[in-house]
Amino acid sequence: MGVPAAAGGGSYRVILLVPTTAAVLFLLLLCGCGTPAAMAAAAGGTGGEGEQYGGARYKDPRQPLNRRIDDLLARMTLAEKIGQMSQIERENATADVVRGYFVGSVLSGGGSVPAPNATAEAWVDMVNGMQRAAMSTRLGIPMLYGIDAVHGHGNVYKATVFPHNVGLGCTRDPELVKKIGAAVALEVRATGIPYVFAPCVAVCRDPRWGRCYESFSEDPKVVQQMTSIIPGMQGEIPSNGRRGVPFVAEQRNVAACSKHYVGDGGTTKGINENNTVATFHDLLAIHMPPYYSAVIQGVSTVMVSFSSWNGVKMHANHFLVTDFLKNTLRFRGFVISDWRAFDKMTTPEHTDYINSIKLGILAGIDMVMIPYTYTEFVDDLTILVQNGTIPMTRIDDAVRRILRVKFTMGLFENPYGDPSLAGELGKPEHRELAREAVRKSVVLLKNGKDHGEKPLLPLPKNAGRILVAGSHAHNLGYQCGGWTITWLGVSGNNLTVGTTILDGIRHAVDKNTEVVYVESPNASFVEENNNGRSFDYAVVVVGEPPYAEGFGDSLNLTIMEPGPSVIGNVCGSVRCVVVLVSGRPMVVEPFVGDVDALVAAWLPGTEGEGVSDVLFGDHGFTGKLARTWFRSVEQLPMNVGDKHYDPLFPFGFGFGLETQPSTA
Numbered sequence: 001m002g003v004p005a006a007a008g009g010g011s012y013r014v015i016l017l018v019p020t021t022a023a024v025l026f027l028l029l030l031c032g033c034g035t036p037a038a039m040a041a042a043a044g045g046t047g048g049e050g051e052q053y054g055g056a057r058y059k060d061p062r063q064p065l066n067r068r069i070d071d072l073l074a075r076m077t078l079a080e081k082i083g084q085m086s087q088i089e090r091e092n093a094t095a096d097v098v099r100g101y102f103v104g105s106v107l108s109g110g111g112s113v114p115a116p117n118a119t120a121e122a123w124v125d126m127v128n129g130m131q132r133a134a135m136s137t138r139l140g141i142p143m144l145y146g147i148d149a150v151h152g153h154g155n156v157y158k159a160t161v162f163p164h165n166v167g168l169g170c171t172r173d174p175e176l177v178k179k180i181g182a183a184v185a186l187e188v189r190a191t192g193i194p195y196v197f198a199p200c201v202a203v204c205r206d207p208r209w210g211r212c213y214e215s216f217s218e219d220p221k222v223v224q225q226m227t228s229i230i231p232g233m234q235g236e237i238p239s240n241g242r243r244g245v246p247f248v249a250e251q252r253n254v255a256a257c258s259k260h261y262v263g264d265g266g267t268t269k270g271i272n273e274n275n276t277v278a279t280f281h282d283l284l285a286i287h288m289p290p291y292y293s294a295v296i297q298g299v300s301t302v303m304v305s306f307s308s309w310n311g312v313k314m315h316a317n318h319f320l321v322t323d324f325l326k327n328t329l330r331f332r333g334f335v336i337s338d339w340r341a342f343d344k345m346t347t348p349e350h351t352d353y354i355n356s357i358k359l360g361i362l363a364g365i366d367m368v369m370i371p372y373t374y375t376e377f378v379d380d381l382t383i384l385v386q387n388g389t390i391p392m393t394r395i396d397d398a399v400r401r402i403l404r405v406k407f408t409m410g411l412f413e414n415p416y417g418d419p420s421l422a423g424e425l426g427k428p429e430h431r432e433l434a435r436e437a438v439r440k441s442v443v444l445l446k447n448g449k450d451h452g453e454k455p456l457l458p459l460p461k462n463a464g465r466i467l468v469a470g471s472h473a474h475n476l477g478y479q480c481g482g483w484t485i486t487w488l489g490v491s492g493n494n495l496t497v498g499t500t501i502l503d504g505i506r507h508a509v510d511k512n513t514e515v516v517y518v519e520s521p522n523a524s525f526v527e528e529n530n531n532g533r534s535f536d537y538a539v540v541v542v543g544e545p546p547y548a549e550g551f552g553d554s555l556n557l558t559i560m561e562p563g564p565s566v567i568g569n570v571c572g573s574v575r576c577v578v579v580l581v582s583g584r585p586m587v588v589e590p591f592v593g594d595v596d597a598l599v600a601a602w603l604p605g606t607e608g609e610g611v612s613d614v615l616f617g618d619h620g621f622t623g624k625l626a627r628t629w630f631r632s633v634e635q636l637p638m639n640v641g642d643k644h645y646d647p648l649f650p651f652g653f654g655f656g657l658e659t660q661p662s663t664a
């Protein structure tokens, strides 16, 4: 590829990770001299440690990390090693399969749950059942259960759903985001799960991408700041602790995963899983910085992107995965593939699977999210190792990394979910935190018409009669977006527990204020009702339907029908604020002149009262755009700093409104 192997040096810290003492112990182990007891004595340990653990040093938490890893690795067969590298979907994970294939990891895909509306206890039972199977194998290596908790524990009924990252970026508040990380970790642990496929640290450069809402910002610096969610989830490395190595503080934390490495947010026209055309310098300047921050803060795992860089699939990119991430950045955790990514290395999918496995494993992928064709994966990888195509050193590197994460997170000592944490799921303190995040993420884009008309916000609470309209005013599923209960997200109010924006408005106004809610009023309804018993003002909440991944790719970025006509019908005769519920900036230029106020609420999640908190002035507006608001899609891609920069609302924009509740 003609790229310098260590370019970008200086913008991250390189740390030597093998401590001398561990290296000495390793040599002792290699030479095979002495009994375990003699070696323990040589290492300054007390005799009898081995006995307590049946001679198995890897089970002894007092042993140094590398010694435990070496000891365990030395005992493992090829089948056991390949098992550690395999992550299968929970649907397949019967006790027999987990035991028979020595399965190292199990996941829930989007919407994959033990039962609809399953309780925390039901989740813990499921995970613990699988764990019992793993613990009953010859070496008793615990399996690692993982799930996407990309805006709270979204798959799980009654979990707190936080704003998607696109909103969190607008808070510019890394401390708040760290607290969110800690809350998410607790809710995930409440279901017996110790590992999340989050945060997404994509730097979305084109809002036409269906995953733009999973990105904190178009600006790598903002994304870097928001990686504070990692020490939130995993716990903070103590000040005297080692930086840059996988770290999980305790059983109330989870192992995190920064994804999708690298350049996922830079694909041409924002097409999901497509090709990112960029020089190595641009890749380092735009898409790589969040990984420096993630690695130095001890992120446990990194997920590789489906996308390609300059035509080469990231899953086959030895230079970026091994030379750069592992050897230059010194990432010591494990690298995981994305969902069915080895199948997707070819078009059509899954042709020459064995070759894709070869490319992926040789590129440096350690754990493979298979998630269904695990028998074929195991058979093929076994052949590739047995015939020498993949050296055992590569397999050992992968397994060593997986074991390192499992040991550092205390999984061997605490393999089972703790049912006493059930009360953490969706608890009031977490909902309060989510509500705070909502009001800090909402951005006030316009307040008052252009010709000196008086601002509409904050809305008076003691109005006589107000109108609330629009497809997104009273739809919990819509305001949560994708990755909520199901992969693609849902419509309606029965999916989980939460408060819609309409609920929030009803709670906020004076008890004598009449709130009229009509989802899609026509113009004559508004006019007729406005005669005599007029509406003091209207709140119109419109936006995008939920979506995930490629299903959200859009070339037009227009508001969902009948949103634009509802805006016209209402704002034609009543003073109105339009609230947008969307995963990204949308086309608003055609109507922005006709509305009195415009607010971007992003995808706020279950706590809709965060929106009414700012509309009615119980809290001020502080959110600042973390993305450029374009005028028309023809301008895209257009990011802050670009030569052709001519936005409707620039990056960083957002009216501040320091308010007290209004009584006018």
Ligand code: BGC
Pocket (backbone or CB within 6 Å): 108, 109, 110, 148, 197, 259, 338, 339, 549
């Ligand atoms: C997504 C990942 C996700 C995985 C598991 C993939 O399709 O790209 O972000 O972690 O599925 O659900």
Ligand code: BGC
Pocket (backbone or CB within 6 Å): 108, 109, 110, 111, 112, 339, 487
């Ligand atoms: C799964 C998701 C996954 C997606 C990828 C869905 O069926 O539920 O977890 O990300 O497929 O295509």
